[in-house]
Amino acid sequence: MPTPSLRRITDHLPEVLFTPADDNAEAQRLVRLRKAGQIRPLYRGVYTSNLGADAADVVRRNWQPILAYLAPGAVLSHRSAFDTRPTDGWLYFSRAMGQRDLDLPGLNVRGIVKASRGALIGTDRPGASDTPYRGIFVASQPRAFLENLTKDKRLNARQLPRPELEARLEQIVAVRGAQAINSLRDDAREVAERLGLSVEFKALDGIVGALLGTHTAKALSSRQAQSRAQGMPYDPIRLELFEKVLQQLLAHQFAEVPEPARRGAPREMFAFVESYFSNYIEGTTFTVEEAQDIIFNGKIIPLRIEDSHDVKGTFDASLRDPYYSQPPRTAEEFLEWIKRVNAKVMQERPDKRPGEWKAQANQAGSTLFVQPDQVPETLRKAWDLMAQLTQPMQRALYAMFIVSEIHPFHDGNGRTARVLMNAFLSAQAQCRIIVPTVFRDDYLLSLKALSNNADATPYIRAMTIGQAWSSELDYDVTVPNMNAQLDACMAKKEDNRLYRLMSPKTKLPMAI
Numbered sequence: 001m002p003t004p005s006l007r008r009i010t011d012h013l014p015e016v017l018f019t020p021a022d023d024n025a026e027a028q029r030l031v032r033l034r035k036a037g038q039i040r041p042l043y044r045g046v047y048t049s050n051l052g053a054d055a056a057d058v059v060r061r062n063w064q065p066i067l068a069y070l071a072p073g074a075v076l077s078h079r080s081a082f083d084t085r086p087t088d089g090w091l092y093f094s095r096a097m098g099q100r101d102l103d104l105p106g107l108n109v110r111g112i113v114k115a116s117r118g119a120l121i122g123t124d125r126p127g128a129s130d131t132p133y134r135g136i137f138v139a140s141q142p143r144a145f146l147e148n149l150t151k152d153k154r155l156n157a158r159q160l161p162r163p164e165l166e167a168r169l170e171q172i173v174a175v176r177g178a179q180a181i182n183s184l185r186d187d188a189r190e191v192a193e194r195l196g197l198s199v200e201f202k203a204l205d206g207i208v209g210a211l212l213g214t215h216t217a218k219a220l221s222s223r224q225a226q227s228r229a230q231g232m233p234y235d236p237i238r239l240e241l242f243e244k245v246l247q248q249l250l251a252h253q254f255a256e257v258p259e260p261a262r263r264g265a266p267r268e269m270f271a272f273v274e275s276y277f278s279n280y281i282e283g284t285t286f287t288v289e290e291a292q293d294i295i296f297n298g299k300i301i302p303l304r305i306e307d308s309h310d311v312k313g314t315f316d317a318s319l320r321d322p323y324y325s326q327p328p329r330t331a332e333e334f335l336e337w338i339k340r341v342n343a344k345v346m347q348e349r350p351d352k353r354p355g356e357w358k359a360q361a362n363q364a365g366s367t368l369f370v371q372p373d374q375v376p377e378t379l380r381k382a383w384d385l386m387a388q389l390t391q392p393m394q395r396a397l398y399a400m401f402i403v404s405e406i407h408p409f410h411d412g413n414g415r416t417a418r419v420l421m422n423a424f425l426s427a428q429a430q431c432r433i434i435v436p437t438v439f440r441d442d443y444l445l446s447l448k449a450l451s452n453n454a455d456a457t458p459y460i461r462a463m464t465i466g467q468a469w470s471s472e473l474d475y476d477v478t479v480p481n482m483n484a485q486l487d488a489c490m491a492k493k494e495d496n497r498l499y500r501l502m503s504p505k506t507k508l509p510m511a512i
Helices: 006-009 024-035 055-061 062-068 079-083 143-149 153-158 160-178 180-197 198-212 223-228 236-250 264-280 288-295 305-319 329-347 372-388 392-406 413-426 439-455 457-472 479-488
Strands: 017-018 038-042 046-048 090-093 101-102 109-115 132-133 136-138
Touching: 017 024, 017 062, 024 046, 024 413, 038 055, 038 062, 038 101, 038 136, 046 062, 046 372, 055 101, 055 109, 055 223, 062 090, 062 101, 062 109, 062 136, 079 090, 079 305, 109 305, 143 160, 143 180, 160 180, 160 223, 160 329, 180 198, 180 264, 236 372, 236 392, 236 439, 236 457, 264 305, 264 413, 264 479, 288 305, 288 479, 305 329, 329 372, 329 413, 392 413, 392 439, 439 457
Parallel strands: 090 109
Antiparallel strands: 017 046, 038 046, 101 109, 132 136
16 A cells, blocks of 8 residues: 555556556656556556556546557457447457457457458548547448448457347438438448458448338348338337336326316316417417407407417317317327327418428427438337327327427427327316416426436426316306416416416415
8 A cells, every 4th residue: 555645646647557668767667656556557568546446447447548558550340330439348449460359457358450450541532431549540430330241150249230230320311311321332332342341341232222222121130221111211219218208107107187177168268278378388479368369259460370370270179079089099090180280280380381291300409309201100100109008197198298209290299299198188088288388397398308318207297287287277267267367376477487386276386
């Protein structure tokens, strides 16, 4: 154990140190530091000044400079070219000459050493060149695909499975288009010529051709790739997310909350409040009095014709069947059902192509929604998962989320999703959910937690509160009386830092 003074000296040393081949003075300094107990060896010529940490942890943190020292110019290859880090304690590289295998604490490094397998630089096509990084290289994307397509049982451990490679290629088509995958194929052709990987290029060419519909799809093994080849591409990442959300909904038992306004004037009042807030949180803002004139008196607000029709269209969809209480029963009904709702809500906005699938990718902040060509099949597959859900609230929340997350239309996605959610609730005489303005951030942030972290807890909490609050309002009243209730509940407030959603019954903040 070094003395306190030596410990202070050690604190100023880098975590890993290397014996240089051409600096005898530095090499002797490391010998002295080791004898003084200030550093300890990790591998031949490799030392650490971190005397307390596990050696494997030090190696994992510093694998890149260690590899650059022990195998300078090595190319991260095979699965490591995609991972760009050790995976489960293994790292793979290729190089033209030198040592092949390195066994470090907590890390097994395996290489392919051939004269033709050094780094590719200065290629005719820039995309064919490997990327230099602090003494080593990362294989170019085309090289990574080719090396992972080599058929050799001895290489299986260092390669990604073929279905995963196909899925990665499919994602390139989905996100970046045919031009990007064709460019990758052209880059791969040069890589194959230089590295002697013609057999692998033929396999890659077959996969790319199948994905683009120019070759037969029989050779494809990935369901994701097969689906694209058949003209039915989908988003596998979203489906994984939907499965996680579904499992959390399955694990939650929701209390039954009977619908408080099933018929007559109370039902109209509920639809009025629902459509008012559903549009308000999307930026279509009116006063309650203006909304009353639009919905009940047929008034069109001057200079806001489209906004007026948005509110009226949402009201009609929230009030009348099939959108009120007859949700879809099959995947194909589902697709047509939401298209009709969107067409109704957005009918006065022809520039938004109401009721048609989006033609361009859309996003909110940093969240990129499902690619246009993946929308129909992603919706179908997401619907099929719903069969596992039995409770009305489970099905309602799942259905709302998949439409919100896929974002299948140019506009009106949120309103369409909420009409769908409430149809599942009304079908079982359960209380529909209204999202008031003061609760908007709770609602949107809960959706963000689902999208980014697959955490359904905030979503379940927010929607449970929303349903409870919606059930407590008195709907057998006039619009002015309803407006007074909303004011008393702080429902219309826009600053949730200053105001909380209050219970209509207890006059206390809503909570579960």
